[in-house]
Amino acid sequence: MPRMNPLGDAERDTVGTVAEGYEAFEAGHWQLAGELLSDAAGRVAEGAGELWFDAALAYKFAGNWPRAYATGRTAIGFVPRGRGEPAFWNLGIAATMLREWAVARDCWAGFGLDLPPGDGPIHEDLGPVCIRLGDVGEVVWARRLCPARARVISVPFDTSRRFGEVLVHDGAPTGERELEGRTVPVFDEIAIFEASSTVTLSVLVTAATPDDLAQLQTGFARRGLGVEVLAARLDLCACCSGGRVLQQAGGFAGEQRLLLGAGMQQARDLLDAWAEQQPGGRAWANLHPAVSSSG
Numbered sequence: 381m382p383r384m385n386p387l388g389d390a391e392r393d394t395v396g397t398v399a400e401g402y403e404a405f406e407a408g409h410w411q412l413a414g415e416l417l418s419d420a421a422g423r424v425a426e427g428a429g430e431l432w433f434d435a436a437l438a439y440k441f442a443g444n445w446p447r448a449y450a451t452g453r454t455a456i457g458f459v460p461r462g463r464g465e466p467a468f469w470n471l472g473i474a475a476t477m478l479r480e481w482a483v484a485r486d487c488w489a490g491f492g493l494d495l496p497p498g499d500g501p502i503h504e505d506l507g508p509v510c511i512r513l514g515d516v517g518e519v520v521w522a523r524r525l526c527p528a529r530a531r532v533i534s535v536p537f538d539t540s541r542r543f544g545e546v547l548v549h550d551g552a553p554t555g556e557r558e559l560e561g562r563t564v565p566v567f568d569e570i571a572i573f574e575a576s577s578t579v580t581l582s583v584l585v586t587a588a589t590p591d592d593l594a595q596l597q598t599g600f601a602r603r604g605l606g607v608e609v610l611a612a613r614l615d616l617c618a619c620c621s622g623g624r625v626l627q628q629a630g631g632f633a634g635e636q637r638l639l640l641g642a643g644m645q646q647a648r649d650l651l652d653a654w655a656e657q658q659p660g661g662r663a664w665a666n667l668h669p670a671v672s673s674s675g
Contacts, residue, residue: 394423398431405434410442418451429458433467440470443571448474453483461490469527469551476528476548477571488527495526502526507564508533510557511549512621513541514569519557519621522547529573535580535608535641539670543606543641544576556624563624578606581640581647582670588661590633596654596662597630603650606641639670 401416414435421431432455439448452471459465472487481500488495488502495502506524513520516538522530528548535543548570555566587593597607609632616625640647647667655662 394420397423401431401434401438405438408441410438411444414438414442414444414447414451418447421451421454429455429467432458433470436467436470436474440474440570445474445477449478449480449483456487456490462492464492465490466551473528473548473551473570476526476573484526484528491527493527502529508562509549510555510564510566511547512554512566512568513538516541517618517621519555519566519625521557527551532576533606535606535639537608537610537613537639539580539639542576542578542580544578545572546574546576547571548573555622557627558624559627560629566621578641578643580670581642581644581667583638583640583647583651583667584635584665585638585651586635586661586663587633588658590631592658592662593632593636594630595657596638596650599650599654600640600642603642603646605646605650606639608639608641610637610639 397416397420401413401420404413404416417431417435417438421428421435424431432451436448436452436455439451449471452467452474455467456465456471459467461468468487468491472484472491475481475484475487481502485495485502496504503525506526509522509524509530510519511522511530511532512518513536518536518538518541520532520536521534522532524530525546528551530547530549532543532545532547549567550570551567553565554568556563557566585593585596587596593609600607611632612628614625614627642650644667651664651667655664
């Protein structure tokens with residue numbers, strides 16, 4: 381008796397390849413998963429779009445940007461434009477990493493985003509966002525330049541990282557931060573897109589009131605520089621960090637250790653000007669390059 385719905389050798393091989401691909405995906409063997417799933421996608425008549433998408437996703441997780449780009453371009457051919465399809469977002473990230481700006485711009489439009497027209501890198505002000513630094517797990521504040529890139533505008537407490545870095549981040553939120561009544565998403569860092577030359581400095585200041593310290597922060601911010609109060613540091617477990625976290629905005633006074641994202645002479649000039657405004661209530665001392673707090 382013949383078997384019911386018999387499969388040919390090629391079809392059986394493809395089914396096995398798909399199963400092996402998803403096993404590798406679940407195990408976090410991203411490069412292997414991408415290879416297996418893209419191989420299977422090229423040999424099936426149905427479900428190819430999902431396989432190409434998952435292959436591109438695996439290559440993204442592997443950091444293999446040429447392959448994520450190539451498989452991603454195939455994956456978007458299976459989905460409609462303008463409907464928020466994640467295939468466009470993943471290709472947009474890969475195109476950004478490879479600096480293929482025309483393709484990246486087309487991907488954001490294909491996803492359904494309305495960005496100003498132009499050529500080359502996108503440098504818009506798309507508002508604040510938080511990013512979880514991949515190597516240290518710290519969440520920093522940033523200013524979004526495009527759907528996949530943001531510039532760090534807070535001074536990382538872990539001084540192996542720097543104020544002013546431009547990061548590429550993922551598109552799926554992994555937490556929220558609330559500050560002064562505004563809630564913003566947290567995204568995971570994918571890579572440092574542009575390094576920053578701004579070394580983190582440490583300084584001890586005395587501020588009579590919280591407003592005194594707030595004025596120092598404002599003075600640095602007006603010059604595109606950063607100030608972070610060490611007492612504001614909030615260490616969270618991974619579970620809590622992935623939820624909604626209320627962050628304190630100011631309220632610090634007295635003797636405080638600060639981290640500064642600024643050049644040494646810039647910092648001296650601004651600290652001097654700040655202290656001279658109220659000699660009896662403001663002072664600073666011990667300005668020096670900060671030592672990394674990473675483990």
